[in-house]
Amino acid sequence: MKPRIIALAATASLFGLVACTDQYGNPTMSRTQQGAIAGAAVGAIAGATRDEDKNNQGQDAVKGALVGAAAGAVAGNILDRQAAALEQSISNPNVQIINHGSYLQVIMPEGILFATDSAAVSGPAQNDLYAVARNLNQYPNSRVEVIGHTDSTGAAAYNQDLSQRRAQSVAGILSAAGVNSGRLVAVGRGESQPVASNDTAAGRATNRRVEILIRPTQ
Structure with a gap:
């Protein structure tokens, strides 16, 4: 042929x-x-x-x-x-779970994770992250990228640092909940990857988020 x-x-x-x-x-x-x-x-x-x-x-x-x-x-x-299984285990309706066919994307808005300018994860959000961790342990053959994002308010360098710290906080909870740290990568993207306009309050709120990308390895 x-x-x-x-x-x-x-x-x-x-x-x-x-x-x-x-x-x-x-x-x-x-x-x-x-x-x-x-x-x-x-x-x-x-x-x-x-x-x-x-x-x-x-x-x-x-x-x-x-x-x-x-x-x-x-x-x-x-x-x-x-x-x-993720949809059933996560209680907050504002968490989005998107199946892209080759990987899963879990989108968690800043408002349910952190206080303003903070990288400390709130108590209710920790429960959902523990549910994500249980799911990851149930399906262990994947690589997990935790990516922090901010809006464009403030200095770019500050936003980059904040997004990195927030990604690390989320990854730290997943690790503490039993996910092998070798599967986890935490990355801050700052304000560089908006998904909505930063010209409106609603758009800025959408851009402030943490994404968990679950990529199968086999």
Whole structure:
């Protein structure tokens, strides 16, 4: 099978993921199904390009697609289950849990975590972080990035330092709750990655947040 044909087949599979949305752009397939299709596309390319004898690339592409589909489906199913478990265990409705298909994103607004200009996590928020820790221990095959963000009020250097301290505070609670510290990375982004306009109070409140990114390692 020619590389161009393989590439076209893989591209068609990936476009199939995009096509499986409703009129509002929301996915109509589960992450398990999406993972299977994406895994099949990647597996087909890998199977064809790693062929050593160059005589049966078609068969190798098919085998690669099957293996990739199975692996993708398993990874997608695990993330589906982990996201559902997180949603059930976290009590604060302002915490967002987003399943991106290849990783989970937990967004915790500053207002539920910290007092103004403080890096000390509030008592109620600690309960939710312990729930996150229990979930991480239940699903141990992942790398966890804790990322602090601020708005643009004040000096950039101060905001960078505050975001770093806040990320470390959250990571410290996860570690104290039993998450292996080797899985945890704490990073401050300061005001550099806003998700809303800093020109309004509501936008600034949205930008002040800590994100926990859960990335499967296998």
